Structures are given as C-alpha cells and as structure tokens.
Amino acid sequence: MRIAKTHSWLLASLLGLGSMSASADIVVIVNPKNPAANLTAEQVSAMYLGTSATFPDGGALALADQPESAGIRGDFYQKATGRSAAQVKATWARITFTGKGTPPKELKSDADVKAFVAGDAKAIGYIDSSAVDGSVKVALKL
Amino acid sequence: MRFRTSLIALAVAAVLPSVSSAVEFSYNGFTTAGYSELDEDGVVFKTTNDMDGIDSSGTFEYDSIIGLQGTVKFSDEWSFTAQGVVKRETDGDFGPSVDWAYLKWQPVSNLAVRAGLTRPPTFMFSDSIYVGYSNIWVRPPLEVYGISPVYQLAGVDALWRTNLGPVRLTVQPYYGNSELKLPNTTTGEGEYKLDVKDWYGVALTGEYGSFTGRVGYGDKQYDDEHPGLATLKTSLTALGYADLANRLGMDGNKSPILNLGLQYDNGTQFAVAEYAHRGTDSITVPELSGSYFTFGNRFGSFTPYATVAMLNVDSARSNEEIQIASAPAPLRPALTALDASIDGLASAVSDQNTYSLGLRYDVPSFSVLKGAVVKAQIDHVEPKDGGKGFFSAAPAGFSDSVNIYSLTFDFIF
Numbered sequence: 001m002r003i004a005k006t007h008s009w010l011l012a013s014l015l016g017l018g019s020m021s022a023s024a025d026i027v028v029i030v031n032p033k034n035p036a037a038n039l040t041a042e043q044v045s046a047m048y049l050g051t052s053a054t055f056p057d058g059g060a061l062a063l064a065d066q067p068e069s070a071g072i073r074g075d076f077y078q079k080a081t082g083r084s085a086a087q088v089k090a091t092w093a094r095i096t097f098t099g100k101g102t103p104p105k106e107l108k109s110d111a112d113v114k115a116f117v118a119g120d121a122k123a124i125g126y127i128d129s130s131a132v133d134g135s136v137k138v139a140l141k142l
Numbered sequence: 143m144r145f146r147t148s149l150i151a152l153a154v155a156a157v158l159p160s161v162s163s164a165v166e167f168s169y170n171g172f173t174t175a176g177y178s179e180l181d182e183d184g185v186v187f188k189t190t191n192d193m194d195g196i197d198s199s200g201t202f203e204y205d206s207i208i209g210l211q212g213t214v215k216f217s218d219e220w221s222f223t224a225q226g227v228v229k230r231e232t233d234g235d236f237g238p239s240v241d242w243a244y245l246k247w248q249p250v251s252n253l254a255v256r257a258g259l260t261r262p263p264t265f266m267f268s269d270s271i272y273v274g275y276s277n278i279w280v281r282p283p284l285e286v287y288g289i290s291p292v293y294q295l296a297g298v299d300a301l302w303r304t305n306l307g308p309v310r311l312t313v314q315p316y317y318g319n320s321e322l323k324l325p326n327t328t329t330g331e332g333e334y335k336l337d338v339k340d341w342y343g344v345a346l347t348g349e350y351g352s353f354t355g356r357v358g359y360g361d362k363q364y365d366d367e368h369p370g371l372a373t374l375k376t377s378l379t380a381l382g383y384a385d386l387a388n389r390l391g392m393d394g395n396k397s398p399i400l401n402l403g404l405q406y407d408n409g410t411q412f413a414v415a416e417y418a419h420r421g422t423d424s425i426t427v428p429e430l431s432g433s434y435f436t437f438g439n440r441f442g443s444f445t446p447y448a449t450v451a452m453l454n455v456d457s458a459r460s461n462e463e464i465q466i467a468s469a470p471a472p473l474r475p476a477l478t479a480l481d482a483s484i485d486g487l488a489s490a491v492s493d494q495n496t497y498s499l500g501l502r503y504d505v506p507s508f509s510v511l512k513g514a515v516v517k518a519q520i521d522h523v524e525p526k527d528g529g530k531g532f533f534s535a536a537p538a539g540f541s542d543s544v545n546i547y548s549l550t551f552d553f554i555f
Contacts, residue, residue, distance in 0.1 A: 054251040082409035086504045093554045094276035098269040
C-alpha cells in the first residue's frame with residue numbers, strides 16, 4: 001500500500017506533477033540538526049501514542065500537534081497510527097492523568113508547527129507537504 | 143466547608159499561570175457523571191472501600207467524580223504534579239481528596255523517578271480507573287479490580303522505557319507505605335484506616351505492533367487490625383484458640399498480587415484480557431483469582447463492547463479447627479457462635495461470573511470540553527455456590543442473578 005503510494009508520488013514527480021500530488025500529502029518534519037534521516041510510520045506512531053518518549057536513537061522529543069479543528073490532524077493520526085484523533089485523545093488523557101507524559105503541544109497552523117520544529121532540535125511535527133521549506137527536514141511522507 | 147477548600151484550590155490554580163514566569167504551569171481535568179441501578183432489592187454492588195454502592199433505588203453518586211490536575215514544571219528535569227478529586231469518599235460523604243502529589247525527576251527522556259503520592263500499577267488500568275474518558279468500560283471489572291482494596295502509595299516509583307529489539311519495554315518498580323480505608327458499616331458513619339507497610343512491586347509492559355503484554359507483581363503487609371475483629375480474636379484466645387486468633391483478620395497479613403494482562407488493538411478491533419491472583423495468610427481474607435476478557439469494535443464514533451468476567455474463591459469458605467463436640471458443655475454455645483463468625487467471614491465472598499454489554503459513543507468535542515463520551519452498560523452478574531458473589535450485601539437465601547444498568551458521561555477539559 002505504502003510502496004504503491006511512494007511509487008505514484010515518484011512517478012508524479014518525474015512527470016513534473018509533484019506539486020499537484022504533494023498538496024494532498026502529509027509530511028512528518030524534524031529539525032535539520034536532528035540526526036534521524038528517515039522515520040518509519042511505526043516509529044512516528046509510537047512517539048505520537050506516547051509509547052516512545054524518545055527518537056529511535058534515544059534523543060529527547062518534543063511533539064507538535066495541529067489544532068483539533070484542522071482536518072490534517074485526523075488524517076495524520078489515521079495514516080500514522082491507524083487510530084482516530086478521538087482515540088488518540090483518550091490515550092493521552094490516560095498518560096496525562098497518570099503522570100507518564102505530556103501530550104503534544106497544540107499549535108495553530110502549518111506555519112506555527114514549522115516554526116516550532118525549525119527552532120527546536122528535539123522537535124517533531126507534521127504539516128501539509130506543500131508548506132515544507134528549507135527550515136525543516138522531512139523524515140516521513142504519509 | 144470541604145467544597146470551599148476546593149474552590150480556593152481552583153482559584154489558586156486559576157491565578158498561578160499569571161504570577162509564574164520562570165516556571166511553566168499547566169492544568170487539566172476530567173469528570174464523570176453517572177447513574178446506576180440494579181434490579182434486585184436488598185443487593186448492594188460496591189467495593190470494600192465504599193460505604194454505599196449501587197442498589198435497586200439507583201444512585202448518581204457511585205461513578206461520579208471530578209478530577210483536577212496541575213503540574214508545575216521547574217525545568218526539563220524537575221516538576222511537581224498534584225491531582226485532586228471530588229468524589230464519594232470511603233466514609234460515604236462527597237468530598238475532595240488529594241489523589242496524586244509527587245515530585246518528578248526526569249534526568250533523561252526515558253527515565254523518570256517520582257516521590258510522593260501515586261497510584262501503583264497493580265493491574266493494567268489501576269492508575270487510571272478514575273479517568274472514565276480513557277477507559278473502555280463504565281467501571282473496570284470488579285472480578286479483577288476488586289481484589290486489591292489498597293490504591294494509593296506514599297513512596298517512590300520509577301518509569302524506565304527501553305527497546306528490546308522491536309519490543310518497547312516499560313519497567314515500573316515502586317516501594318512505599320499505604321493505608322487501607324474501610325467504611326465503618328457498623329455505625330454507618332466514618333471510616334477505619336489500617337496501616338499498610340512495605341508495599342513493593344513492579345510492572346513490566348511490552349508493546350509490539352498492535353499487542354501489549356504485561357506482568358505485574360506486588361506485595362504488602364497490613365500493620366493494623368480491623369477494629370471490628372477485636373472481640374472475636376479476644377474471645378478465641380480466651381477459649382484456648384490463640385493460634386487460630388492470630389491467623390484471623392488483617393494485622394500482619396501479607397497479600398501478594400500477581401497480574402497478567404494482554405491487549406490487542408488494531409485501531410478498529412480491540413481485545414483486552416487480564417488475570418489476577420491474590421494470596422493471603424489469613425483465614426478471613428480469602429485467596430482469590432479473577433479474570434476477564436473484553437472485546438470491542440469501533441464503528442466510527444460508536445464502540446460496542448462485551449465482557450466476560452470470572453471470580454474464583456481459592457481458599458476454604460469454612461474453618462474446621464474449632465472442636466465443639468469435644469469441648470466442655472458450658473463452652474459449646476460460645477464456641478459454636480465463634481465458629482459461625484469465622485465461617486461467615488471466610489464465606490463472605492463466593493465465585494461469580496459477570497457478562498457485560500456496553501456501548502461507547504464519542505461525542506464531537508466542543509467549546510472548553512476537549513473530549514466527551516457517553517457510555518451505557520448492562521452487567522449480568524451470576525453469583526455461584528449459594529453465596530452472594532462479590533456483592534457486599536444480599537438478602538438471606540439469595541440465589542439469583544442480578545442486572546446492573548449504568549449510564550455515564552465522561553469529559554476531559
């Protein structure tokens with residue numbers, strides 16, 4: 001499934017249709033200083049469901065989230081974790097009220113998430129692929 | 143009066159963010175409003191820590207709770223968290239209490255050490271039983287969650303996460319003291335507090351893909367006697383049964399609990415199973431095994447679920463040590479009465495099965511409510527062996543099954 005999608009994206013890029021296809025994609029971004037070159041959906045899922053408190057290399061983690069009202073939030077959780085935004089919220093409520101972690105920081109927009117990730121070497125976030133620029137590094141395409 | 147205290151706490155919580163600049167302050171809350179009733183007069187469903195429970199006249203109080211948590215973060219490494227709840231306390235009155243209050247030191251991202259008041263992970267969801275929003279059921283199956291009456295640890299714990307190949311492992315050891323709170327059901331007012339010492343244990347949780355497995359073990363020692371047993375123990379000793387008297391009741395009793403849990407959740411379907419065993423040294427505190435299996439399927443915002451739960455009493459439900467026939471005739475009536483008292487305590491709990499059906503509906507979030515759910519649940523409880531199962535009260539000669547109907551609204555804010 002994911003392989004097929006990567007192929008179609010490659011194909012679209014080759015044909016010069018990259019921007020059209022990319023606008024519907026969600027990318028997971030990290031700070032350019034982050035040594036993680038690529039993350040798997042499984043690794044991103046573990047971080048956003050609170051089961052992993054660090055990056056795969058053990059580095060500290062600061063999670064950024066999109067607003068609850070934004071459509072990208074539901075799409076991201078469905079694609080990355082296989083869970084709805086509501087399920088993820090119930091998971092974080094459990095983690096919060098048992099003192100096992102702090103939920104992702106809710107920011108207002110793609111631009112805010114990008115600024116947060118660009119300004120913190122520990123940060124990870126997700127934005128629409130059309131908003132990516134050189135200030136952040138794409139670690140996973142969903 | 144008690145509410146005034148919590149209002150002051152709320153006011154302080156509201157003011158704190160504006161006065162603090164060097165430290166970060168955050169707060170969150172959860173609440174459940176619930177109604178429950180059962181369909182058999184004279185039967186009461188509750189844990190041993192409750193004065194009142196669910197009966198045939200219905201209650202708005204049994205499942206209802208408000209919790210507020212505030213965290214002050216001094217640095218990346220140090221923070222302090224307090225969680226207060228308002229609920230019906232052991233003495234039967236609604237009131238506020240501090241449920242969690244701990245200083246947390248997190249030297250690295252995957253290790254945290256906490257000191258203060260916490261809830262140890264005796265069972266898979268022990269530390270979050272009050273957060274109805276996060277839980278599948280209206281309340282966790284009593285067949286497992288009812289076998290440990292001690293919840294709150296005054297001590298230290300640690301949370302360490304590591305990867306074992308593809309398995310994400312969490313290790314949580316804990317040590318400290320506690321209190322067993324029991325309602326004074328003789329007078330119907332107030333509560334007993336029995337000291338619990340040397341409470342230690344560990345929970346190991348492994349996560350791999352859609353699976354979560356868990357092993358928990360904990361032991362503790364009761365360090366006070368239940369005042370209601372004083373007369374029985376004195377009388378037994380006076381009649382030459384000092385050894386038997388020493389093996390009754392709470393004082394000195396150890397109650398090790400082993401727990402195994404398995405969860406599967408692929409995002410749409412989920413299954414949870416737990417097994418727990420409670421050991422004992424006391425004749426009047428039964429040895430118990432409990433287990434349950436829950437399965438659910440998410441259809442958009444609706445999640446129907448079903449549970450089968452079983453409780454087994456592993457210890458003898460009567461004691462044969464008192465020799466009435468061979469005793470001098472004048473002592474026989476007293477010994478007969480003592481024998482009946484001990485048997486009554488040993489048989490207070492009997493095996494039972496519970497079959498539950500429930501439906502969870504996730505309400506779209508709005509305004510200050512970050513999340514809301516409605517749950518409706520029916521529990522069909524079947525006590526066995528001519529006893530009253532885990533019910534705390536039942537009429538004489540009771541041998542029926544009982545249905546419990548519950549409706550709850552859970553919010554987080």
